[in-house]
Amino acid sequence: MAVVELTNVSKYYDQLEVLKDISWSLEQGQTLGLFGHNGAGKTTTVRLILGLTGTSSGQISVLGKQGGGIDAHREIGFLPENVMFYPQLTGREILTYFARLKGASIGQVNDLLEQVGLASAAKHRIKTYSKGMRQRLGLAQALLGEPKLLILDEPTVGLDPIATQELYELMGKMQKQGTSIIICSHVLPGVEPFINQAVILARGQLEASGKLSELRQQADLPVKIIATG
Ligand code: ATP
Numbered sequence: 001m002a003v004v005e006l007t008n009v010s011k012y013y014d015q016l017e018v019l020k021d022i023s024w025s026l027e028q029g030q031t032l033g034l035f036g037h038n039g040a041g042k043t044t045t046v047r048l049i050l051g052l053t054g055t056s057s058g059q060i061s062v063l064g065k066q067g068g069g070i071d072a073h074r075e076i077g078f079l080p081e082n083v084m085f086y087p088q089l090t091g092r093e094i095l096t097y098f099a100r101l102k103g104a105s106i107g108q109v110n111d112l113l114e115q116v117g118l119a120s121a122a123k124h125r126i127k128t129y130s131k132g133m134r135q136r137l138g139l140a141q142a143l144l145g146e147p148k149l150l151i152l153d154e155p156t157v158g159l160d161p162i163a164t165q166e167l168y169e170l171m172g173k174m175q176k177q178g179t180s181i182i183i184c185s186h187v188l189p190g191v192e193p194f195i196n197q198a199v200i201l202a203r204g205q206l207e208a209s210g211k212l213s214e215l216r217q218q219a220d221l222p223v224k225i226i227a228t229g
Contacts, residue, residue: 001028001064002025002026002027002028002061003026003027003028003030003062003063003148003149003180004025004026004032004049004060004061004062004063004149004180004182005024005025005026005059005060005061006022006023006024006025006045006048006058006059006060007023007058007059007060007061008021008022008023008057008058008059009021009022009023009048009055009057009058009059009060010022010055010056010057010058011041011044011048011053011055011056011204012056017056017204018039018041018044018204019041019044019045019048019201019204020204020205020206021058021206022041022045022058022201022204022205022206023058023206023209024199024206024209026180026182026197027180027197028178028180029175029178029179029180030180030181030196030197031171031175031180031181031182031183031194031195031196031197032181032182032183032195032196032197032198032199033183033185033188033191033192033195033197033198033199033212034046034182034183034184034185034199034201035184035185035186035187035188035198035199035200035201036186036200036201036202037186037202038186039203040201040202040203040204041201041203041204042153042184042201043153043184045201046078046151046153046182046184048060049062049076049149049151049182050076050078050151062076062149063075063076063148063149074102074103074145074147075145075147075148075149076147076148076149076150076151077141077142077143077144077145077147077149077150077151078142078150078151078153079135079138079139079141079142079150079151079152079153079155080138080153081153081154081155081157081184082157082158083134083135083137083138083141085126085134085137085138085141086126087125087126087127088125088126088127089125089126090122090123090124090125090126091113091118091121091122091123091124091126091129091133091137092109092113092122092123094126094137094141095109095112095113095122095137095140095141095144096109098141098144099144099145102144102145103145104144104145104146108144108145108146109144112140112143112144113140115140115143115170115173116136116137116139116140116170117136117166118133118136118137118140121133130163131158131159131163132159132160132162132163132164132166132167135155135156135159135163135167136163136166136167136170139152139155139167139170139171143174147179148179148180149179149180149181149182150174150179150180150181150182151181151182151184152171152181152182152183152184153184154184154185154186155167155171155183156168156190164190168190168193168194171183171194172194175194181194183195192212195212196211196212196213197209197210197211197212198210198212198215
């Protein structure tokens, strides 16, 4: 069963058509790269998957449910671009707050703080955290409740190479556990080793989609992805 399936999805904001007859699917346990230039329609696609907005036409099925993420806060882990938390709270406080919202246990908060390397920093206020630490806290927040689907929006933008590597290592662990993942990105380099499926959007249109190994056969694929960046 596909974890996410878009069938002939179009989306308008007033008169502006921002997604045009888009179809693609993500299979269980796979990691899909959703590529496109600014304004290509990546965030709109994520909003649809999270059930924050509806399609203008066409169908979307998420974890077997029609119409977007019905119980998105529990079943889908979401790390937005440039995640912002209350700066006055500590890492542990914010994770505890989200754990209560998601019905996750304090035991899981402790495990995740350990897993993302923030156990000793958890007592410090978030305003003292580096960007990499905030992203790792954001990933821990996304993983609360053991979501079946993880959506990461430009997860490494603004991170230094070490923080980027650390985030990718964590993502690799999630993959081994069988989590299905969508990574929104402008470009292929960096995320390439982690993805096995790709969807390339350009001004709301589907340029290409499918298994990365098959798309690689297309001579102009790297150009398409790099050109969208
Ligand atoms: P970015 O990387 O900049 O977030 P994107 O690929 O995520 O780009 P979207 O945010 O989905 O693209 O935007 C697609 C188009 O829809 C853009 O032209 C944008 O201006 C427009 N748009 C997005 N959200 C709204 C909205 N709420 N109301 C009206 N137009 C919108």
